[in-house]
Amino acid sequence: MxxxxxxxxxxxxxxxxxxxxxxxxxxxxxxxxxxxxxxxxxxxxxxxxxxxxxxxxxxxxxxxxxxxxxxxxxxxxxxxxxxxxxxxxxxxxxxxxxxxxxxxxxxxxxxLGLGHRDQEVLDLPPGVIAESEALRDLFRQALRVAPTSATVLLTGESGTGKEIFARLIHARSPRSAGPMVTVNMGAVPEHLAESELFGHEKGAFTGADQARPGRFEEADGGTLFLDEIGELVPALQPKLLRVLETGVFRRVGGTADKRADVRVIAATNRNLEEEVAAGRFREDLYYRLNVFPLRIPPLRERREDIIPLAELFLKPWKKRLSPAAARALTAWSWPGNARELRNVVERAAILADGDMILPEDLPDTLRLLPRENVPSESPERPLMEEAQRRAILEALEKTGGNRTKAAQLLGISRRSLIYKLRAYGL
Missing domain, CATH: 3.40.50.2300 (Response regulator)
Structure with missing residues (x-):
């Protein structure tokens, strides 16, 4: 020091x-x-x-x-x-x-990131941001289910960080010493999906020159993360249901049953209840996957996380956000969520002349968007933000500019207050 x-x-x-x-x-x-x-x-x-x-x-x-x-x-x-x-x-x-x-x-x-005295400290992996109460509550639930063997279904839009939750649950589980195997069902060709999951024997199909284990065998003793489970073809759904219920499966072209001791975590950006109603997803499989559901809210529903995330993404670039740029980021609805935010701030870091990112370094869609026209925004939001801004100024005035005492007066963490000061340009 x-x-x-x-x-x-x-x-x-x-x-x-x-x-x-x-x-x-x-x-x-x-x-x-x-x-x-x-x-x-x-x-x-x-x-x-x-x-x-x-x-x-x-x-x-x-x-x-x-x-x-x-x-x-x-x-x-x-x-x-x-x-x-x-x-x-x-x-x-x-x-x-x-x-x-x-x-x-x-x-x-x-x-130094050693914790908050006025806010519960969550034991999260390095680089994971959870300033919003919505996300903090979600991490609490994830940490509670991690030590169990329950199947977890992660739902949320693309780019919300579903794999981060899957990896956290695996890391904090009794299976953490075992493998974590990830399969993106949306990226697997339909004719290869069964072999990808369950493996195949030599000669099972054209090109199967040798036997190969599937993902269930590879994940034995650990966790299998089935990303984009909503893309699973109907023909495979009963086979997945069987292995979830019994732990038993067969390789493609095989005649002997195999067993795998695997915990399954699934994720999707689809509404599986609607898929079930439309007949595209088996109802019994849905209930078998949905033992412990976790819905990850989009970034627009947890705006307190926007600036901390942006600052995290900017660390390798050694650049900072100007108050005006921070306001522009906070105003945007982020349909691509954290993935879109990362792309935007990294592009801005490349374009910025100095060590400060200005509004002109941001895409036109962000810097030219009037706050009152932000997509998915409540019309009352500008009024709410102005009320928050006034409350912060009053708290600072009452405490003589002492931000620790002002944060206590407002009932938020000191770090949250600092983020809000930056976002509002105070």
Missing amino acids: GIVDDEPAQRLLLAETLNRAGWRTLCGENGYQAVDIASRCNLLLLDVRMPGMSGLEALQQIQQLPAPPVVVLLTAYIDVRDAVAAIRMGAADYLEKPVDLDELLTVIEDA
Whole structure:
């Protein structure tokens, strides 16, 4: 942990606080030392106003390092322009002097991703974003079903992250040491689907020069993820039902029954109830798959996740979103969900001249879309967002700009408040 401040008493106080919390510290007193220390720490507390090289100038150089640390700015001056400039240049956060020591530890925890004191911490894989309560509740359900042997049916639009949930359930299950085998039923030619799932014997069909195990055999002792299960041809549906009920199947061209100890997780972007009603999907198979259903909401239903996801996708590019670009991303309906969001922000990162993504770096469909005409939007949404914006400003005013206390007043996590501040350009 690095601490750079030109005031000796401030350095000592911060160092003692962090040492008591279990961190080792490196201290410096000017911007030049900050650049040197930055290469040797995970997080740097950096004063803005220092003689010689200022904190902002040092930050600019630090961001050019191959692996820059997380930077939190310290300032005795409530200068919004400095704060905005710092965030744009890559700072994770800033603290006002005199530093509230409780807030200091909270900010460090948030900046390093160590958890939230005012929000339940979910044990999620690295790189998984779940700011919205809808998604957090879904992950809670996934973690609850993971240790069981129940068949899980994941439903949701394309690009919502169904495979992420499947992999999480497998990883947290007693089968985690076994294989996880994935089959996209929509990508398997109809005439090869049975062989793909159950394998075949030599000579079973033209081109079957040797016997080959199917996916059920490969997944023995582990998990089989059947993606796009709604594409399964009707002729195979009774055979899949049999193996789900008994664990028994036969290879194509075979005469002997085989067994596989497999947990099945299925996923689809179709409405299987409608497929059943239309006669395209067996009702008994649907109920056998739908033991534990998980519906993953589209991105437009969990807008709190849009900016955190975008920032995650931008990390390798070392670019940040301007407030106006963040507002444009939040306004869009994302029919392609997280997959579309990733494509958009990575394209913007390539087009952006500097380290800041501006609205003009985004596709025309996003930056020219009036907020009141956002597809699938409630007409009341702009009014709701304006009410949220006013509530945030009032909370900040009541707490003297203390974002930790403002978040507590609003009943949200500090990190959620920071995302909203960015999205609303505050």
